[in-house]
């Protein structure tokens with residue numbers, strides 16, 4: 001603004017020339033800017049981190065638990081050398097060894113095609129923890145040692161605290177991919193974790209209340225069960241049919257919250273736990 005102000009005081013004769021100069025101003029600024037840039041070197045880049053914004057939180061929102069279905073040596077080799085990985089690996093040694101294979105700020109490749117509360121890119125926002133455990137099938141599953149679970153609990157407390165992870169976002173691979181996965185399996189002690197203050201659990205008194213209610217009113221229909229599963233985060237069909245996909249989701253839910261039977265049948269206890277979970 002200053003040059004135009006001064007122009008008012010100049011004789012009329014000079015004004016058109018000044019107007020032309022004013023028109024050139026953007027060009028002049030660009031030239032000056034380029035001149036400044038030419039003396040700038042990226043080596044001089046300085047970032048001031050002394051002030052941190054109040055409004056921020058962790059990019060990590062979920063923890064996904066897995067079993068490796070193989071031994072210590074093979075698990076470590078696969079998770080560090082192949083196109084699959086996890087942030088942490090806990091061995092099944094008498095004194096479990098905890099490896100960190102991927103930095104928490106980076107994405108590990110452990111979730112695959114999965115979904116939780118509508119979120120699909122689970123690798124992007126989660127920490128993956130693999131437990132060395134042989135897994136199993138049908139009624140033949142490898143148990144987890146108490147020491148390995150205690151180690152996991154210590155690790156979980158640390159990760160949860162640092163990233164402020166919500167209890168309902170601590171899940172098993174089977175919860176987020178019930179059509180493909182069963183790990184960490186029905187012997188994984190979710191209740192023990194809940195007793196240590198980790199993850200989502202239900203009040204038994206609430207379950208008993210709903211069991212009595214079902215005795216009076218009958219069991220909820222399949223669509224109601226599907227709606228409850230969806231409310232709790234699961235990706236489930238909403239067709240009112242007890243089809244294969246729905247049974248897989250119910251079985252995943254049972255493995256997590258009622259592992260005594262995980263046949264995918266929505267019995268009274270399953271329906272009551274579903275309703276009791278908040």
Ligand SMILES: [Zn+2]
Nearest residue numbers: 066067173183
């Ligand atoms: Zn898994």
